[in-house]
Amino acid sequence: MIKVENLVKQYGDFRAVDDLSFTVEKGEILGFLGPNGAGKSTTMNMITGYNSATEGNVTINGFNIYDEPEKAKRCIGYLPEIPPVYPDMRVREYLSFCTELKEIPKKDRAAEVERVMELLHVKHMQNKLIKHLSKGYRQRVGLAQALVGNPEVLILDEPTVGLDPMQITWMRGLIRSLGKEHTIILSSHILFEVNAVCDRVLIINHGKKLVIDTPENIIRTLGGTSGVRLVVRAEEEDFRMAVGSLPNISRCEKLSEDVGEGLTAYAVYSSDGAEIRDRLFALCAARGFCLFELGAIQKTLEDVFIAMTGEEGSTI
């Protein structure tokens, strides 16, 4: 369990992290989201005890990271933004150094190295120098390091950066399966990623907490009016007129996507967030518009994020 209370990091006049508080329960994956420079890495460095906080407290499994650092650090596996690997070491040698550094009992060390190498699929690279590994493998070795000793808490700073799409999918699956037994904080600036992997999402900007909730709740409470996307075969004028005759419709947009010969895609928004799919279906049936597709438009976290921070472009 991770408990962060009123965390502040001050650099001169600049507050990188400003009064941040949250808790992560055991077995939960918390997505930590914010644009670049929002204070994500700074916060993670304070949680892991790498940097000191100007004010506030971090408690890991009941141990305060500043009062009982060694006990607290024993519960944490940390993968920083740049994997902390020694380029001149071999993979096995490096992981074996990590087991010793993290004070794994001597008799268990070799087995532990095997375990993390198998989990991260780096066993066939075990005798390679780390400087000869690709970015993806380096990231895996970095994560293997964090998993040494099977710590209860995992702090992962942008674990999928620099990986190819295949590796990203695999990494997400691995993190999800780790989430069953571990408490995980996962930072990212990719909104889709936290949506796919995390139980809850914490969004920060300029070091301040904006919101912490489940991805679904965030979308629901902050998502605004919901829309419906539909694909029909109909004259545009007829369709627009017909839709306009329905009550509580705020607008109807023609989408530019190519959906096929003679077909057109539209986005229709209700003015009060009420369900309009049934009425649209009935309308099409009554007017003889041939309906090919009908579905709700999902608001993504990205829309939410842009709406909340008002900083389009800095998000991806």
Add this chain to the structure above:
Amino acid sequence: MKAIYKKELRSYFTSFLGYLFVAFLLIFVSIFQYLYNLRGEYANFALAVNGTATFFLLLVPMLTMRILAEEKRQRTDQLIFTAPVSVTRIVLGKYLALVTVFGIACLFVCFYPLILHNYGATNYAVAYTTILAFFLLGCTYMAIGMFISALTESQVFAAVVTFIVILFTLMIDMLVAMLPTGHLLALGVLIGLALIISVITYVMMKSKIVTGAFAVISVGGLIIAYLINEQWFDGSLAKVFGWLSVQSRFSLFRFGIVDISSYVYYLSMIFLFVFLTVQAIKKRRWEA
């Protein structure tokens, strides 16, 4: 601590740096032994060690420049400082690795006086007490070099600064001899030193109160002392700079003077700089 120690030691002997260091040190000792003892026909092996000590200028930065700077540059400090090991134990592990590499070289040096046995009587006591002092002198420089490496993430910067600091300790006696002896001048220089220390503490602590208090008390104290009794400043500069004179204490050993206080002095300097290294790292964690 053991993990760090073993890792450092291994890295010195897989990267050739360790072998290079030992080889260079032994080459210097060999050259000086040849010049003083074999060619110059002096029976005192301490002269050879004494000559080599000047080359700490090159040897020490070679070993110490990367010890902490490199961890910072490649971000592996995020691994070691988030591991369940205290900063003190990490620094000690690293320092002991430095001492071990240097110690291995010194063990080889211990065989050198025996070579002189073939040519006649040698004073072994002088030779080995000097080698011990040589070892402690080197360890002192290693601690200073490690401290400097902790302040930067550039190996080149660490090497250059270490070189300059060791050069300064070599020249300090010469500089002190050149200093005028006037009391008022001594007061001026000491006030200057107090102010320099104040500036350094301000840069390190960023506290105007502590720095201001230190500056006022030290400068005020010096002026009051001067007004009470001018004679207290007699030779005060030589004394103050003498504390920094790491090398001059060593040069006494070659005359067969075994000065226990010098051994103690070196051990205190080692303790001081290992302590300062730990503090420098802890302080950086507040700022970074």
